[in-house]
Amino acid sequence: MSWIGAKTQGSSAVCSHAQTRRHGDEFETVVRAKGTAANAVVENISALECRFRSTALFEVNLPVEFEVQLPGQPVLSVRGRVVSRTTVHPRFVYTVALDRMTDRETDDLATSLAHSHRTNARTRMRDISTLGEMPVPQGLRQRQRISAEFSMQYRTSKDGFKAAKAANLSTGGLLMICDEML
Structure with a gap:
């Protein structure tokens, strides 16, 4: 330096x-x-x-x-x-x-x-x-994914609310990280 x-x-x-x-x-x-x-x-x-x-x-x-x-x-x-x-x-x-x-x-x-x-x-x-005019090659994302990190809750039909973390977002969905395998 x-x-x-x-x-x-x-x-x-x-x-x-x-x-x-x-x-x-x-x-x-x-x-x-x-x-x-x-x-x-x-x-x-x-x-x-x-x-x-x-x-x-x-x-x-x-x-x-x-x-x-x-x-x-x-x-x-x-x-x-x-x-x-x-x-x-x-x-x-x-x-x-x-x-x-x-x-x-x-x-x-x-x-x-x-x-x-x-x-x-x-x-x-x-x-x-x-x-918008260019074709998207197979295997690549069609929607932009935005990196985010925040706490959230989810629930299944059998259990109550549980803590999770959102990792990133796109118009096609959300990547959720939780302790259990869903």
């Missing part, structure tokens, strides 16, 4: 698995700090702040800089200061307060992000529209 900056105590916390997933509006970049460069994935960016994840360990309050380069858009240099770090093993998620941008830089960022959102939305709509 790379360490960039001086070690401080109490600056990391555990965060949810949801923050580690890759989404269509994210992009890769190289973050530079103290003469060292590290690969990162920018998850969210605005004119005021951004969130990125990296395997490099940056110190809180460390000045960083990176480039925003979305497909078909101009390159924009961004600078800021790390304001928080959370641990999502094996990487870290950072929130960076960005330095004040000029009006032109703010407009370029907004234009780049709007173009990226439109492109990703068109791709998702195309994927959704073709999904």
